[in-house]
Amino acid sequence: MEIKVLQDILSANEALARNNRKLLDANGILAINIMSSPGAGKTSLILKTINKLKGKAQIAVIEGDVASTIDADKVQKAGIPVVQINTEGGCHLEANMISKALSSLSLKDTDLLLIENVGNLICPAGFALGEHKKVMLLSLPEGDDKPHKYPAMFTQADVVVLNKIDLRSLVDFDVAAFHQAVTGVNIKAKIFEISCKSGEGLEEWLSWLNDELALIRAKARK
């Protein structure tokens, strides 16, 4: 009985996610779902990406948080259209929330939609939003054992970004063991090592993002 209810929720979410995806594709928008623990650096990655791609791509942001507009305020200060979703206790974004947010963004003026999910390494994995790519962010101070402890999130990620790499000499984190652990659950995931603070490694991330943007644009032209 309990499982049946969950299946119903998921299929309703899947249907809404597919609608979102169609709307995004029709407008040639690349949508990225960024997921991580609280404080791993999702907003910092978004702000760095805005800073580097401003003028080259039209960016919009959807911010998901249990409460507050702290992150949306930072994005707005960067001069980028942003919608804040407050889940009021909910531990993940869902496709219906994204659907509502899309209706309040100017889609024809958007190339790249960055969606910051609620800070949580478990629940967001179960809910498609209609995104093209799932990006899983982990920060060095969280520890290299996380792919073993939170396998669902790492299994689904298209890209794993390892942030706060500038702290590598100060915290216990075995980067090689982490790569092995990620590859063990997800052979296809790309892994980028970055520091949003120092800027280290951001070029590879931006290069990947630009390639994905080019693909979406090429498809939209057909």
Add this chain to the structure above:
Amino acid sequence: MEIKVLQDILSANEALARNNRKLLDANGILAINIMSSPGAGKTSLILKTINKLKGKAQIAVIEGDVASTIDADKVQKAGIPVVQINTEGGCHLEANMISKALSSLSLKDTDLLLIENVGNLICPAGFALGEHKKVMLLSLPEGDDKPHKYPAMFTQADVVVLNKIDLRSLVDFDVAAFHQAVTGVNIKAKIFEISCKSGEGLEEWLSWLNDELALIRAKARK
């Protein structure tokens, strides 16, 4: 309809939590529910506490994780009875899981039960386990804005432990602003600043724990 189901789940959990509490009280056991984001240092705090209190108190540990026995293995190596609960996707511990774990521990040989919840800053807040105290752990790299963004967890905490304080000169974290933010949502919470790595600040934490142990023992003697 959806809200009704949630209320049913919570009241069933509350009833089971009350049973756990009675069983703990009857055996003079202090139970602490330790909650945090992934990688904030719950296991490190438990291992440090074991190291400092071994011989002075009889400790047992319940480890909650989505998957793996990584943390339980560490506790077992320290020579302490430990039960691993794998939630298999579940984002928090529930009272029925603790009830089962208690039945496999030797309660008459236990003074202090440390329960490590699933790494998650949202979901565990909604589920009582029967614990006497809720300890909320935050680590410096997560950022000082977390009480605003995850208010439920901070509102319910009896104790807030700020870990990885040894990184204070290396990460952007305003300790005074954090104290203000915690006090803003929870005037009664005690706040300890510690580093499980350097050992800094652990004495205050242990002193509080010893006081609580003395209270439970005094009650059990009556």
